[in-house]
Structures are given as structure tokens and as C-alpha cells.
Amino acid sequence: MAFEWAYSLDGSDPIIQEFVVKASAVISTGEFCNLESNEADAAATNDAALIGIAVEDVDNTVDGHTVRVIVNRYAVYKVADANARSVGDTLDLATGAQGVTTNSNADVIIVKSSSATEPTYVMITPTNHWLD
Numbered sequence: 001m002a003f004e005w006a007y008s009l010d011g012s013d014p015i016i017q018e019f020v021v022k023a024s025a026v027i028s029t030g031e032f033c034n035l036e037s038n039e040a041d042a043a044a045t046n047d048a049a050l051i052g053i054a055v056e057d058v059d060n061t062v063d064g065h066t067v068r069v070i071v072n073r074y075a076v077y078k079v080a081d082a083n084a085r086s087v088g089d090t091l092d093l094a095t096g097a098q099g100v101t102t103n104s105n106a107d108v109i110i111v112k113s114s115s116a117t118e119p120t121y122v123m124i125t126p127t128n129h130w131l132d
Contacts, residue, residue: 002030002079002098003053006121009074009111017071019051021060029057032097033069035130040067043097046105049130053077073131074123076111081120087113090125 005014019033019040027033032043033051043050052070059065079099085091090106093099100108100120108122126132 002028003032003077004030004079005053005070006076006078006119008072009076009123010072012072012074014055014070014075015072016055016068017051018066018068021058021065021067023060023063025058025060027054027058027060027067028098029054030098032093033067040069043093043107045092045094045101045107047093047107048128050107050124050128051130052124071131073129076121076123077108078119078121081114082116083120084116085110085114085120087111091120091122 022039022041025041033040034043034047035049055068058067089110090103091100092105093107094101109125112121
């Protein structure tokens with residue numbers, strides 16, 4: 001399961017912005033995106049300009065497409081995760097940017113403790129959001 005919008009810490013609705021997609025990139029709904037050279041690309045752990053999650057699939061193997069992305073600074077996303085998590089801990093984006101994995105780069109921070117049977121709620125860590 002990919003990431004899904006859960007809520008925003010400031011109570012706002014999702015703010016969606018359109019970005020040009022990097023040539024040859026393929027982005028899936030619920031996948032984290034990163035801003036590189038003013039273009040959206042699929043995110044990877046340790047990226048420093050995370051935008052948010054895509055709200056549509058885009059196959060830019062033929063250049064010229066755009067992608068719509070949730071850009072709220074205080075957006076909280078939920079994702080299926082088979083591990084118990086504690087609020088305040090940090091995690092990395094998993095390969096494919098559609099899940100979380102053990103922390104080494106602190107891409108996202110947990111905003112709500114959860115059991116192994118509940119979704120994990122995260123937001124982009126300070127300094128890793130494209131607006132920071």
C-alpha cells in the first residue's frame with residue numbers, strides 16, 4: 001500500500017500543486033516526490049527536497065508530462081507498516097518511496113504511535129521538505 005493523505009497538523013485541506021516531471025520518470029499515486037532542478041522525480045531516501053505524495057500516476061517516458069502533488073508543509077500521511085512505531089521516531093522512505101523502513105536518513109517523522117496492525121502516520125521531517 002502506498003502513502004495516503006491522513007490530515008494536516010494545521011487543520012488545512014490538501015493543497016495540490018502541479019510540477020513538471022523529470023524526463024523518463026514514472027511516478028505512482030501515493031508515491032513521495034522530490035524536487036530536483038525544478039522538476040518532480042520519484043523520491044528516494046536521503047533526498048533533501050521532498051514535496052509530498054503524488055495524487056495521480058504519471059509515465060513520463062515520453063517527456064512533457066506534469067504531476068499533481070500534495071504540498072502542505074504540515075501534511076500527515078498514513079501507510080501500511082507491519083511494525084509498532086512510537087511518536088517522535090524517524091524512518092526512511094523504503095525503496096520505491098511508497099513505504100517506510102529502518103531509520104538511517106530520517107526522511108519522515110512519526111506523529112502518532114501505532115501497533116503493528118495499525119497504519120503508521122508520518123510527516124516529512126524538518127529540513128527535508130522542499131519549502132524548508
